[in-house]
Amino acid sequence: MxxxxxxxxxxxxxxxxxxxxxxxxxxxxxxxxxxxxxxxxxxxxxxxxxxxxxxxxxxxxxxxxxxxxxNSPSIMFSSDDIVSLYKKMQELGVTLGDLVKLGEEMVFNFADNDGNYFAVSGK
CATH class of the missing domain: 3.10.180.10 (2,3-Dihydroxybiphenyl 1,2-Dioxygenase, domain 1)
Known part of the structure; x- marks a missing residue:
């Protein structure tokens, strides 16, 4: 099982x-x-x-x-404080996409050190 x-x-x-x-x-x-x-x-x-x-x-x-x-898996993480997470990643110099509102939530993507992209959604 x-x-x-x-x-x-x-x-x-x-x-x-x-x-x-x-x-x-x-x-x-x-x-x-x-x-x-x-x-x-x-x-x-x-x-x-x-x-x-x-x-x-x-x-x-x-x-x-x-x-x-x-190839890299397509993974979407979630956050209960997406704005703070976005700001933290900005401060760390992580490659980021725009933080956008999508319906009731916000979404952004980011790249790891190998250039693999991942997404984050949350409020």
Missing amino acids: FTNQIKIMLYVDNVEESAAFWQSVGFHEFERQEMDGTLIVEIGLSATAESRLVLYDRTFIEKHSPEVAL
């Missing part, structure tokens, strides 16, 4: 730099381990998050699992 925990594999150019990026915008690091000479880092939105990102080295995956699609 499935559990409530979801892990999304994100393939990045530099696991250490990506882990630092995600932690700078407020993510929690759960685990880091080495496997066959490569670093793997598991992060989540908080210390109790059941949905997590697992950062894998793109070159390692290309070599060991060439059949795996390496």
Whole structure:
């Protein structure tokens, strides 16, 4: 049977730099381990998050699992204070799209250090 925990594999150019990026915008690091000479880092939105990102080295995956699609997943995060989050990411120098009102909510997108884009919605 499935559990409530979801892990999304994100393939990045530099696991250490990506882990630092995600932690700078407020993510929690759960685990880091080495496997066959490569670093793997598991992060989540908080210390109790059941949905997590697992950062894998793109070159390692290309070599060991060439059949795996390496494109980034399309992920939308949510925020209960989207304006403050947007301002924090601006201060950190994160590449951001415009903060726009969409119906009852606001939305923006941002790029991680590898140029992968993600969206955030909230109030």
